[in-house]
Amino acid sequence: MTDEPHHEPVLTAEVLHYLAPDRGGLFVDCTVGLGGHARAILEAGASRLIGCDRDAEALAVAAARLAPWGDRVELVHADYRDLDAVLDARGVATIEGALVDLGVSSLQLEAPGRGFSFQRDEPLDMRMYRGAGATLAERLREVEAGELADVIFQYGEERFSRRIARAIVEAGRRAPIATTGELAAIVRRAVPHRGRPRIDPATRTFQALRIWVNGELDRLDRFLGTTARRLQSGGRFAAITFHSLEDRIVKHTFRALAHDEPAVVRILTKKPVVPGETEVAANPRARSAKLRAVERI
Ligand SMILES: C[S@@+](CC[C@H](N)C(=O)[O-])C[C@H]1O[C@@H](n2cnc3c(N)ncnc32)[C@H](O)[C@@H]1O
The missing domain is CATH 3.40.50.150 (Vaccinia Virus protein VP39)
Structure with missing residues (x-):
């Protein structure tokens, strides 16, 4: 440190x-x-x-x-x-x-293996307290597109929440989403964009999912x-x-x-x-x- x-x-x-x-x-x-x-x-x-x-x-x-x-x-x-x-x-x-x-603390964002960041490809965890509760990967396996869209809209203020939620649920049906890299790629593909976006299109969705997993x-x-x-x-x-x-x-x-x-x-x-x-x-x-x-x- x-x-x-x-x-x-x-x-x-x-x-x-x-x-x-x-x-x-x-x-x-x-x-x-x-x-x-x-x-x-x-x-x-x-x-x-x-x-x-x-x-x-x-x-x-x-x-x-x-x-x-x-x-x-x-x-x-x-x-x-x-x-x-x-x-x-x-x-x-x-x-x-x-x-x-x-x-989140910078340690949570930067320490490898916690799954908060899409800057690296890591297991999808995102729990602040790792001793209890479901990881993000586990939650995504159970959630329905409607509920997920509400989470992404409400906690991420993301206007493409419905498309993103549908893309995540459909991809998860083909094969469970296991890593932050896979999830970020799904979100980026689901969001329409022209030119170079100001922030990574996955940012708002990652924030929303973190708030959801931790009941923040x-x-x-x-x-x-x-x-x-x-x-x-x-x-x-x-x-x-x-x-x-x-x-x-x-x-x-x-x-x-x-x-x-x-x-x-x-x-x-x-x-x-x-x-x-x-x-x-x-x-x-x-x-x-x-x-x-x-x-x-
Ligand atoms: C932004 S950081 C705090 C940084 C701190 N002020 C410092 O100077 O280093 C937020 C911290 O809040 C903790 N946290 C988030 N939700 C919490 C909760 N419900 N109860 C206790 N700690 C929580 C996180 O684990 C994280 O370490």
Whole structure:
């Protein structure tokens, strides 16, 4: 593991601005990933940090990175939607701040064999947690074209979803689709295009299938609500998203919490905060990142 630029976390300065860890106290990184944000939060003054991730391989990288902070850091192999139980089990009633940085880590995209990327030909897995659940290859063997089209349309915002779904299901009937390369080739052939497309025609479908396999949007709103209620008065919660569906859920949930009677939070970011040109140039993954933050009342 090296500190190449693409392993850098996104919007770090903005995360520190909104979370203000220099106030000290316990911070939770709900998607600790490779530990980049967590390290910055600790360096900026957090007294303690609990980091969750459902990817055990990411946690191993984070553990090595955060070792200098010793027992001020606890890493937990958990789904962030179980955060309440994680905190209860540790006798933690309230927290000073929380961060969730949704989506995939660069490790998941780049480590060979995970099946997230179509840049290499690999087995079609795509599970963030490899200990349970069906792989993408297994799911594609069972799914019907109508359901698959809905997934690709809804999670990928792909206008050729029906053609793509039909092509995938028909190809799968001839021979099960086993690799990312095979799947990407089927998608590219199914999408009409003139000239050189701006992004690979398989990009949106791969994003949709990843969200589907990992149930990424399920109970996201509930998690945002319960975590916001865990903050102590003045505590901060920041959420980074990478596509419009996630951002919409974050925006609406934060807004609902701010308009509750009595209000749970105050919104700190009227508009989503996006990375500047310099960050995007250095780290293309930051291109679609959006940050929203709230403060507990
Ligand atoms: C964009 S990365 C986080 C990167 C991290 N902020 C850093 O600085 O390295 C997203 C991480 O969220 C994790 N993740 C996604 N869904 C999760 C869930 N439901 N529960 C826990 N972790 C999840 C992924 O495994 C991945 O490691």
